[in-house]
Amino acid sequence: MADLKYLKLLSKEYNSIEKTISEIVKLKAISVLPKGTEYFLSDLHGEYSSFIRILRSASGNTRQKISQEFKYDLTEDEMNELSNLIYEPSSFITLMIKSKDFTTSWVRKTIFNLIKLLKVVTSKYSRGKVRSKMPEAYRELIDEMLHIDYVTLNKQDYFDTLIDTIININASKEFISTLCHLIQDVSVDCLHIVGDIYDRGPRPDIIMDVLMEHPNIDIQWGNHDIIWMGAALGNRALVANVVRIALGYNNFDSLEDGYGINLRPLYSFAVETYRDDPCKRFMPKIVDENKYYSVNKYATAKMHKAISVIQFKLACQTLDRNPEFNMDSRMTLRNIDFEKKVYIAEDGVEYPLLDDNFPTVDPENPCKLTPEEFEVIDCLNTSFRHSEKLQTHLKFLLDKGSVYTVMNSNLLFHGCIPMEKDGSFRSFNYNGKEYKGKELMDFFDSKAREASYLPRSMYSKEREKVLDLYWYMWCGPISPLFGKHKMSTFENFFIGRELPISKEISDPYFKLSKEEKYVDEIFEEFGLNPDTSHIINGHIPVKLKDGQKPISANGKMYVIDGGISKAYQPKTGIAGYTLTFNSHYLALAEHSNYEVMESVHGAYTPKLYITERFPERILVRDTDEGKEIEKIIEDLTELFNAYKLGTIKESS
DSSP: OOOHHHHHHHHHHSOSHHHHHHHHHHHHHHHTSBOOOEEEEOOOTTOHHHHHHHHHTTTTHHHHHHHHHHTTTSOHHHHHHHHHHHHSHHHHHHHHHHTTOOOHHHHHHHHHHHHHHHHHHHTTSOHHHHHHHSOGGGHHHHHHHHTOOTTTTTOHHHHHHHHHHHHHTTOHHHHHHHHHHHHHHHHOSEEEEOSOOSSSSSOHHHHHHHHHHOSSEEEEOOHHHHHHHHHHHTOHHHHHHHHHHHHHTTOOHIIIIIHOOOOHHHHHHHHHHTTTOOOGGGOOOOSSOOSSOOOOHHHHHHHHHHHHHHHHHHHHHHHHHOGGGOOGGGOGGGGEETTTTEEEOTTSOEEEOSOOOOTTOBTTBTTOOOHHHHHHHHHHHHHHHTOHHHHHHHHHHHHHEESEEEETTEEEESSOOOBOTTSOBOEEEETTEEEEHHHHHHHHHHHHHHHHHSOOOTTOHHHHHHHHHHHHHHHOTTOTTTOBSOOOHHHHHHTOTTSGGGOOOBOTHHHHTTSHHHHHHHHHHTTOOTTTOEEEEOSSOOOGGGTOOSEETTTTEEEOOOOOSTTTHHHHSSSOEEEEEOSSEEEEEEOOOHHHHHHHHSSOOOEEEEEEEOSSOOBGGGSHHHHHHHHHHHHHHHHHHHHHHTSSOOOO
């Protein structure tokens, strides 16, 4: 018999034989329902509008369901109209009212169609699960409308009266919006974000707000997420990195409007210190125009250079504290011969500097911050640590995130599992212990959490060392979130992006993981069945226009970074991938720019490729959730037996 103390605790919730039996029956019934639909996205990079449209459209699946359900009842334009209503109910209804098309007949027909579609998307879920997603104010009404069989039960008048009453009390707009949001919510049962929510795009904070509203979500941290997390925790080197990347993409909105980061001290310092420096190498890439904060590109370039030099100094200080990182070559400022104005590489080759103006660098001690630089980074650090919104998002990332996730035989991680050329796992030595493979992933995961619980004293050496691991996860050669031998930021600015010294060499994982043999070895490392498992990766954009493919290793390896970020779309030729895992198949959605798609086709529908059909429909009992349900049923059965034997007494 299960532990008696545990059964007594369980009996407080199920305090009678009847309640226990009822729960067992309910769970048994749930276990034979089809599994919920899982969606996988990666590398969102602040592109909130594209992300929101992908999410609200269930990666285009909503439009496909509309085609299947209404192909004999609605025209193509009417189906597009219904789709766009579901994606943007508030905006669409406003347009209908302005055009005077928001008529009683349109409302009645629309509610009928929305209820019909809602029946389709909820058909594989339990009634209780669907009810839990309904807003309380409309729960009973929607539940009633969903389960009316007005054809066989002669309830057509009853259904029509419900709709007429909604219209007569002027609740049409709110009720239609509620149905649209419910279709959105039910269509995406489980959401996996495989890293890199942050950087490049304008508003990662809006993406985070949307993610926090989703009831069933997990996140695998990307290296661009980890720098924001480290910055929020107070790592000055990562604060500098975050600001430098934002300025490099002319992205003031994410800092100023998104998180309230005060850039005024940096601006004042930069325009004074680099007053006569054109900072040509630091001109920002303008992907999106700022909506809330405008600085001319010349001032932005000065700010960009100022924070970059601060970043290089702080990176050097980080490496001084952590010789075990074995990254001495990345103390870039120490490799400059300031008299000769050259950079001396590891092999002794000298490269002329493309920019040799370093007004804040002391050649005798190049990694020391000036008092003014220290004040700038201290102010920025304070701003990051006191941003209430950023701290809320940090907590969510720690609660819902991890270095990797295993779910339903899928292994999810953003970057890589560091490997040697022969396929063995690379090891990382820290405090005299070596970590590799799964153990390496677990090490970084635990250290990321440890930093959030250590005292926030700025003078805590222990906390500083742990936070330095955040920096290593960002750009370290054996970081599973990075996966390259170095980050060539300095070389790109001061030596030249096209030279061999600037090349970033990818970890052997990225080549080996295309071969089934090595993917199977990874599955075995994580205790997964190679015959039924998949790796789902992001991080490296798939350049479809160059012939690259997102699937390899005999269908076991998926790379779903296809360029949701506008900065990558010219390289990839598409606007991202979404992987869908439902009870029938795995499918890859290939996205295009949704604004262009809708201007041409009327409603957003990506190209969908079914990549693997399952021989039998997958039920809840076949999933990880099903295994948990089975354990609960076993415990409840023990409780039932305890009630029958009198070991535990029923209570009212």
